[in-house]
Amino acid sequence: MASAPRKWPRGPFSSSTKRKGTAKAASRLDPLRATALLFIAAGVILIVSFFYTTSIAIEDQNRIDQAWRQHVVVPAAPPPKVDPALKHPVSGVDFAIQVPKLGYFAAVKEGISSGVLYSGPGHYPDTPWPGDQGTVGVAAHNVYWVDFPKLAVGDDVDLQTRYGLYRYRVTGYRIVDPSDRTVLVPQSGGYHLTLTTCWPLWAGAFATQRYVIFTDQYYPAPPPTTSS
Numbered sequence: 001m002a003s004a005p006r007k008w009p010r011g012p013f014s015s016s017t018k019r020k021g022t023a024k025a026a027s028r029l030d031p032l033r034a035t036a037l038l039f040i041a042a043g044v045i046l047i048v049s050f051f052y053t054t055s056i057a058i059e060d061q062n063r064i065d066q067a068w069r070q071h072v073v074v075p076a077a078p079p080p081k082v083d084p085a086l087k088h089p090v091s092g093v094d095f096a097i098q099v100p101k102l103g104y105f106a107a108v109k110e111g112i113s114s115g116v117l118y119s120g121p122g123h124y125p126d127t128p129w130p131g132d133q134g135t136v137g138v139a140a141h142n143v144y145w146v147d148f149p150k151l152a153v154g155d156d157v158d159l160q161t162r163y164g165l166y167r168y169r170v171t172g173y174r175i176v177d178p179s180d181r182t183v184l185v186p187q188s189g190g191y192h193l194t195l196t197t198c199w200p201l202w203a204g205a206f207a208t209q210r211y212v213i214f215t216d217q218y219y220p221a222p223p224p225t226t227s228s
Contacts, residue, residue, distance in 0.1 A: 061106065061120040068096050068107040068160075077220060078131055078164025086163045087129040092116075094123045095130060096160040097138060104146050108159075112139045124184065130159040130166040130217075135192040137184045148173070148197060148211050157193060157215050168193040168215035175199055176210050183212045191217035 074096075089110040098105045108121045116122040117140055124137030136159070140146075151170055159166045176183055184194050193215045198207030 058119065064093060064107040064109070064120070065096075065105060067091075068093065072096075072160070072162060074160045074162070075164045078161075078166070082131060082163045086161070087132075090162075095162070097121060098158040098160065099146055099151070099156070100158070101155050102146055102150060106140075108138055117141050127184065130161050130193075131164065131191075133189070133191060133222075135185055135188050135194050137194050137196070139196045141198065146195070146197075146213075148195075148201070148213060151213060157195070157213075159193065165219075166193075166217055167219035168217050170213060170215050172214045174212045174214070176212060178208075178210055180210070183210075183214075191222040193217065 092109050093107045094110050096105065096107045106120050108123050109116050110123055111125055112122045121138050121140035124139060127137035128134040130136055151173070153170050153172060155170045157168045157170065159168070174183060184196070195213040195215070197211050199209040199211035200207060201211070
């Protein structure tokens, strides 16, 4: 009768010991893996949150644009004397901007706070209204703004108001630091429109400079400039 196979004692480097060692090593790596997964999850959440809030902002701006087009009748030419009551925001909207060359249109809200600019352009509240002497200032985040580099000297920029249409012609541009206030002097002589956004355009919230477009009103023909 054949004898049963002999069982040899497990050595110090048996497969069981190796599995235990591997499990211990894996447990030591778990905190690192957890941290990596945490960062990945946080990144995904931030990306999803950004696109979600951006879509909400675009939808809100589209709603405001549509309301302007449907309910505001813009006179072809402003009256000789504009009723001051028309130079106030209605439901937070001051006027609308249009850039024919780029097919761009947007209702311009009052103010330049982050809440205002998150969805579209805003009117610097300390600058004049279209048709008033000085410099009208309009700002917007680069995500929703005009593709500035495509604008050239001589291109038109229109401002639609509840009291008439004003047309401006691009005269130049400049890249400046955010602290440079010389590009937007509200009480400057003449009739101007200045557009500002963050630069470079692709940098988003990390932009460190400002891109500024300068324009002069040419329609209606501005009255003679008076000293301020």
